[in-house]
Structure formats: structure tokens, C-alpha cells
Amino acid sequence: MCLAIPGRITEVEGATGLVDFGGVTRETSLTLVPNAAPGDYVLVHAGFAIEILSEEEAEETLSLFRDLAGALGDEP
Amino acid sequence: MDRERFSSEPEARALVARIRELVDGPAALMEVCGTHTVAISRFGIRSLMPDDLRLLSGPGCPVCVTPQREIDRAIAVARDPRAIVVTFGDMMRVPGSGSTLEREKASGADVRIVYSPLDALEVASLSPDREVVFLGIGFETTSPTIAATVIAAEERGIANFSVLPLFKLVPPALHMLAALPGRALDGFICPGHVSTIIGSSAYEPVASRHNMPCVVVGFEPLDILGGIVMLLEQIREVRGGGDARVENEYGRAVTPEGNVRAQELLDRVFEVRDSDWREIGEIEKSGYGFSSEFVDYDARVKLDVDVPLDAEATGCICGEIMLGTKLPTDCPLFATRCVPRDPVGPCMVSSEGACAAFYKYERNEG
Numbered sequence: 001m002c003l004a005i006p007g008r009i010t011e012v013e014g015a016t017g018l019v020d021f022g023g024v025t026r027e028t029s030l031t032l033v034p035n036a037a038p039g040d041y042v043l044v045h046a047g048f049a050i051e052i053l054s055e056e057e058a059e060e061t062l063s064l065f066r067d068l069a070g071a072l073g074d075e076p
Numbered sequence: 077m078d079r080e081r082f083s084s085e086p087e088a089r090a091l092v093a094r095i096r097e098l099v100d101g102p103a104a105l106m107e108v109c110g111t112h113t114v115a116i117s118r119f120g121i122r123s124l125m126p127d128d129l130r131l132l133s134g135p136g137c138p139v140c141v142t143p144q145r146e147i148d149r150a151i152a153v154a155r156d157p158r159a160i161v162v163t164f165g166d167m168m169r170v171p172g173s174g175s176t177l178e179r180e181k182a183s184g185a186d187v188r189i190v191y192s193p194l195d196a197l198e199v200a201s202l203s204p205d206r207e208v209v210f211l212g213i214g215f216e217t218t219s220p221t222i223a224a225t226v227i228a229a230e231e232r233g234i235a236n237f238s239v240l241p242l243f244k245l246v247p248p249a250l251h252m253l254a255a256l257p258g259r260a261l262d263g264f265i266c267p268g269h270v271s272t273i274i275g276s277s278a279y280e281p282v283a284s285r286h287n288m289p290c291v292v293v294g295f296e297p298l299d300i301l302g303g304i305v306m307l308l309e310q311i312r313e314v315r316g317g318g319d320a321r322v323e324n325e326y327g328r329a330v331t332p333e334g335n336v337r338a339q340e341l342l343d344r345v346f347e348v349r350d351s352d353w354r355e356i357g358e359i360e361k362s363g364y365g366f367s368s369e370f371v372d373y374d375a376r377v378k379l380d381v382d383v384p385l386d387a388e389a390t391g392c393i394c395g396e397i398m399l400g401t402k403l404p405t406d407c408p409l410f411a412t413r414c415v416p417r418d419p420v421g422p423c424m425v426s427s428e429g430a431c432a433a434f435y436k437y438e439r440n441e442g
Contacts, residue, residue: 001110001111001137001138001139001164001166001213001214001215001217001218001426001428002109002110002111002214002215002217002218002267002269002270003111003269004217004269004272006077006079008077029192029194029221029224031224031228031337031341032220032221032224032335032337032338032341033335033337034337041077043269043272043329045217045218045221045269046164046191046192046193046218046221047191047192047193047194047195047221048192048220048221048224050217050220050221050269050272050273050335050338051272051273051329051330051335053077053328053329054327054328054329055077055328057327057328058077058327058328060327061299061302061325061326061327061328062081062082062087062298064302065084065087065090065091065298065302066087068087068090068091068094068305069086069087069089069090069091
């Protein structure tokens with residue numbers, strides 16, 4: 001029920017945005033993310049964007065996983 | 077932002093290897109989110125874990141923990157020809173004591189499924205002579221979208237719209253679970269999308285009061301495996317005498333403070349109340365009612381629908397499953413008398429319930 005899908009904002013008009021989910025575009029309320037702007041990735045739940053996703057943080061998490069994979073590979 | 081990158085196989089293998097290194101005795105981790113329940117089952121993560129590590133599904137499905145009496149109340153509203161019931165699809169097949177919303181709809185009741193609560197306002201403005209009642213089910217991920225909808229109704233002067241408030245809050249349930257006698261749990265896989273709203277800091281009191289490791293976790297395979305590694309490392313420290321803390325694996329979506337705008341809307345529209353969880357009982361300060369400013373949107377007050385108390389004697393063990401002491405396969409009714417098409421207990425009712433997820437993905441693995 002708490003499923004939220006990431007998508008990219010393509011247009012903003014007032015408190016509503018168009019969000020592209022890999023080719024499918026839907027009108028989405030931006031009421032809960034007033035600072036969202038075109039180009040931002042957002043998590044969308046029940047027609048509302050609930051958070052702006054941080055690409056920087058995503059890269060950091062992936063690099064932690066890669067470090068771990070590398071560290072294990074180094075072990076005898 | 078490519079989700080595929082969070083499913084990469086070499087990293088997944090490395091994380092599983094690390095999990096196997098870290099498990100050196102019995103440990104139990106619990107998630108409390110239906111989306112985690114389904115992801116763990118669907119990705120086969122349980123089958124990759126060492127025998128000593130138990131992954132448990134707590135009361136993470138809002139549909140499953142809604143008391144049968146409230147389903148009966150929604151059905152009673154649907155039977156009133158002056159009302160239109162609007163709901164997320166998850167609620168349609170949930171059995172009340174004698175019917176379901178799906179059956180009522182087939183018998184002529186006006187029950188409509190929507191994608192967003194905002195769609196209910198369109199229904200209300202097109203049917204000004206009917207009362208449009210939205211079923212307010214959900215955790216903190218969903219309740220802000222309904223708070224925003226109530227505020228929009230007020231702004232647009234839509235008076236024939238109300239909400240049946242059945243919301244649940246996650247941290248009070250975690251306190252209850254962590255304080256259970258016998259300490260069956262060693263750490264919480266905290267729900268990623270609830271946490272976007274309430275922030276990772278919302279779990280600090282759970283970690284400190286119960287010395288219970290908490291990690292906020294995302295929903296892709298590497299998120300879940302990575303979150304388990306972080307929990308196991310922390311459990312090792314706690315068993316060595318260290319203090320439990322809150323960590324955040326899902327940093328791309330969750331900040332320590334959460335979505336402040338959403339929290340403001342919640343505080344304005346609702347107020348925290350004690351709430352009854354199906355098969356578990358009342359948990360203090362674990363639900364929302366309407367604040368005095370928005371009481372005109374409370375369907376319970378507006379319609380005054382009274383329904384009898386339910387018995388809920390099912391013979392199933394959903395309560396024990398949600399408290400972490402049993403798995404679905406421990407239930408004698410599982411996959412025999414209790415199946416998704418004809419569910420007995422709440423965990424089989426919703427596709428995100430622990431029993432339904434086990435039935436669909438893990439039935440033959442036990």
C-alpha cells in the first residue's frame with residue numbers, strides 16, 4: 001500500500017506537475033514537495049509526489065555496495 | 077535515476093556473502109511494510125539467508141490491521157443510497173463480518189476505486205446531492221495525501237466530502253513490538269516510504285529506549301540486502317555491549333527530518349489518537365482522528381453509522397505472525413482453509429499481507 005514509484009518531473013504549473021514514469025506521463029500533485037522543479041526525480045504515491053530523490057545520495061549508496069563487493073573480492 | 081542499478085548481481089552476491097559472514101547465531105529482523113513483505117518474498121531473499129537469520133513480517137499492511145468492524149462500517153455506508161464510497165482498490169475484497177465492498181458494488185452499491193484521493197473530490201463535485209466518503213486507510217505515507225485532499229476540499233468549498241479515518245502510525249507499533257516480553261526481535265527494517273514523511277529521526281526513541289537497531293531501508297534487492305548487512309553489523313555491536321542507533325540505507329529518498337511540509341499538513345488536519353489494530357489490539361497514540369478545525373470532514377461524525385462489535389474469532393495465527401513469533405507456514409489454515417481467493421485471516425486478505433506474499437512466492441519453500 002505504501003508503494004511509491006520514482007519518476008521525473010517534465011513540467012510544473014502551480015502545485016501540479018507532469019511526471020514521466022519511463023515513457024508514461026501523469027499529472028501529479030506537488031503540494032507535498034513545494035520546492036520541486038522540472039528535471040527533479042520524485043517519488044510518487046497516490047497521485048502525490050512525496051519526496052524529491054537525491055541523485056548524489058543514490059550514488060553514495062551504490063558506491064558503498066561496490067566497495068563492499070570489492071573488499072570481498074580481495075579476500076583470499 | 078536507474079532502478080536497475082540497485083539490482084546488480086555482483087553486488088547482490090557480495091552482500092549475501094557478507095550477511096553469511098556476519099550471522100554467527102540466531103537473529104530475527106522484522107520489517108513493518110507491505111511493500112517490503114512483497115519485495116522480500118518476490119526477490120527470494122529469504123531463501124538466500126543463513127538458517128539462523130529469520131526475516132519476519134510485522135503489522136506492515138494497513139489493510140490487514142484494519143479491524144473488521146471498520147470494514148463493516150464502510151459496508152454500512154456503501155448500503156446507504158445517499159452515499160458514494162470512494163477507496164483505493166486494496167479495500168474491495170477485504171471481508172467484513174458478512175460481506176465485502178466488492179460484493180456490495182455487485183449488488184448495486186456505488187463504490188468507486190481511485191488512484192488518488194484527489195479523484196474523490198472530482199466525484200464529489202459531479203454529485204453534489206450525494207455524500208462522498210473516502211476510506212482513509214494507510215500509514216504515514218498515505219495520510220498526508222489525504223490531509224492535502226481535505227484542505228483542497230475546504231479551499232474549493234466542497235461540503236459533500238468526508239473521510240472515514242482509519243489511519244495508523246508506525247513508530248508506536250514499533251515501541252509495542254520492541255517491548256514484548258521475551259525479546260523475539262533483534263532489529264527493525266524500517267519502512268522506506270513511511271520514513272520519507274516522518275524522517276529517520278522518528279525512530280531514535282525506538283532505538284534508544286529499547287536498545288533496538290533500526291535501519292531505514294529501500295525496496296530494490298540491493299537496498300534490502302544492504303539494509304540487512306547494516307542491521308547485522310549493528311546487532312554485533314549491540315551484543316558486544318554497544319548502543320543501538322538509527323541508520324539510513326535509503327538516503328536517496330529519506331532525510332533525518334523527513335518531509336516537513338507533509339508533517340505540517342498532518343498536524344493541521346488530524347490529531348493523534350489511540351487506535352485498534354486487528355488481531356493485535358489497541359496501541360496507544362497509534363492512529364489519527366480529525367482535529368477540531370476539520371471535524372466537518374469526519375465521516376464518523378457526519379454519518380453516525382453504528383455497527384456492532386465484531387467477534388473476529390478466526391482460528392488463524394495472524395496475530396502471532398504480526399508480532400513476530402510465527403511464520404505463515406506455521407499456521408494450520410495456511411494454503412488449506414485460508415487461501416487468497418477465500419481468506420480467513422487478515423494477513424491473507426491483502427496482496428501485501430505476509431500470508432498472501434508467502435502463498436504467492438514461497439509456498440513450496442516453507
